[in-house]
Amino acid sequence: MSGTLVLVRHGQSDWNLKNLFTGWKDPDLTELGIQEANAGGAALADYGIKFDVAYTSALVRAQHTLKLILDKVGQPNLETIRDQALNERDYGDLSGLNKDDARAKWGEEQVHVWRRSYDVPPPGGESLRDTGARVWPYYLTEILPRVLRGEKVLVAAHGNSLRSLVMVLDKLSKEGVLALNLATGVPMVYKLNADSTVASKEVLGDMSGAH
Numbered sequence: 001m002s003g004t005l006v007l008v009r010h011g012q013s014d015w016n017l018k019n020l021f022t023g024w025k026d027p028d029l030t031e032l033g034i035q036e037a038n039a040g041g042a043a044l045a046d047y048g049i050k051f052d053v054a055y056t057s058a059l060v061r062a063q064h065t066l067k068l069i070l071d072k073v074g075q076p077n078l079e080t081i082r083d084q085a086l087n088e089r090d091y092g093d094l095s096g097l098n099k100d101d102a103r104a105k106w107g108e109e110q111v112h113v114w115r116r117s118y119d120v121p122p123p124g125g126e127s128l129r130d131t132g133a134r135v136w137p138y139y140l141t142e143i144l145p146r147v148l149r150g151e152k153v154l155v156a157a158h159g160n161s162l163r164s165l166v167m168v169l170d171k172l173s174k175e176g177v178l179a180l181n182l183a184t185g186v187p188m189v190y191k192l193n194a195d196s197t198v199a200s201k202e203v204l205g206d207m208s209g210a211h
């Protein structure tokens, strides 16, 4: 057994609440999002984990979530690395549009394909494959070596940047990833084998509400 990798999607953002495509836009957390981040931190505190390092994106909703979690686990000054490689998928021309308006304009199926498929990008944006093409190399070169050295690593990021990682860790197919949704603020605790494969996965909360 090597180290521990904890992945958590940011809490609800202001644009999540307004049902707007967000991508690389930079809204902060709502009051509910703050509560969700605190709940995720409390679950990790109850789990009894102490982290060696934390990673997050260049976007404030993930950075704020991370700060709240670190406060809850009693590590407010933990080494934290921010990198845009962990940013949410770029939603391109859809950024800022209401998701229901988009469904009315382009149809339910087309919007679902843009949001959840593996290799179909939204107009002017990134597909999940495009997102993974920046997330996975960053994970391999920066994060995984520290986990394999036995460190406990926390990553606070986004629904789709984390879906691109979870897809590989959980060995999901292109078809399987269509149904993968990550709830806001719910930590996923991975223990890895020496060969970087997943030894165990624990979800510290209710992932069923994810959509």
Ligand SMILES: O=C(O)[C@H](O)COP(=O)(O)O
Residues within 6 Å of the ligand: 020, 021, 022, 023, 024, 088, 091, 115, 158, 159, 160, 211
């Ligand atoms: O970027 C966004 O709009 C959200 O963070 C994720 O959106 P999605 O769940 O529609 O992919």
